[in-house]
Amino acid sequence: MELPRHWTVVSSDIVNSSEGGYPRQSDLATAVEQIIGRIEHRCPYPGSWIRRERGDGELILIPAGVPIAWVLAGFLPQLRQEILGHNRNKHPDHLLRLRVGIDSGDVSVDAAGVPRGGDAIVDAARLRDCGASREASVAVPGAPVVAVVSDEVYRRVVPANALGMEPWMFRSVRAVVPDKTFRAHAWLHLPSQPPPAVSAAVDEPEASPARDRPASTSAVDPRDVARRARQAADTHRRHDARQQGDNLGQTVYGDHATVTNYGPINKGGGSA
Structure with missing residues (x-):
């Protein structure tokens, strides 16, 4: 052979x-x-x-x-x-x-x-x-x-x-x-x-x-993942804005989100 x-x-x-x-x-x-x-x-x-x-x-x-x-x-x-x-x-x-x-x-x-x-x-x-x-x-x-x-x-x-x-x-x-x-x-x-x-x-x-x-019988819909990521990012942004100001950026890429916090802001002027 x-x-x-x-x-x-x-x-x-x-x-x-x-x-x-x-x-x-x-x-x-x-x-x-x-x-x-x-x-x-x-x-x-x-x-x-x-x-x-x-x-x-x-x-x-x-x-x-x-x-x-x-x-x-x-x-x-x-x-x-x-x-x-x-x-x-x-x-x-x-x-x-x-x-x-x-x-x-x-x-x-x-x-x-x-x-x-x-x-x-x-x-x-x-x-x-x-x-x-x-x-x-x-x-x-x-x-x-x-x-x-x-x-x-x-x-x-x-x-x-x-x-x-x-x-x-x-x-x-x-x-x-x-x-x-x-x-x-x-x-x-x-x-x-x-x-x-x-x-x-x-x-x-x-x-x-x-x-x-054997393949798993449960499947995760990527659209649900994207939705949950956006909801979590929005919640984070609202909470962080109350505590530190709006110095926070959110970017959504397809089905995931990136949230960036640039640190607290001194509302009276200048950085903390």
Whole structure:
């Protein structure tokens, strides 16, 4: 048996593929195969990709010789552009859209080139199917590609601004697939546009992201967090203004507030 080797794993799924019967399903699946084939052919880095049809999507193994930064900054934008071209003259009911999960890691591939196993294969599929991915697909119906990338992939590319990738292009999310007991810290990314707000968004990654554990049955709405932060800040400001004067600033950033107290003021003039 072949020893596992490192791959970048891309798992794709066609949005609403079951609608329209087999003619539409066949057309969309064929379009995806052709689009990915053209992008592989244009890839500037050597190495053969492994591609396998998986239901209404594809499993793609991109060799380690292809930088992960190119997968985010080259493959995904080209995928978006190709899909836009495909959809240009299509009826709204026949538009092609993809949800994509991306992870990297060791994968076992047999002598015939068939993927036989690896956590990255499983995790890429879970990222593709997580609630944040599905919610973003609904929130931005015109987005040709909605991607969720693993925290490992993000940290290898974005903090270094590799190939122009910047943090604003990604939104930190909890990737949860309850029926698969999957939960992980990941990053939502829509090529060429800021990612939308989703209920699974988080300000900070969890201290120790857990995978393959039952997801919590309770969820915290970020909007409630923002509301409570503003209420607390207002209460603090009113109380502090009575005690020391109005030398206090409050700034709200998204779903959190920063309250700054510059110290007491001598109402008679001059600083205390």
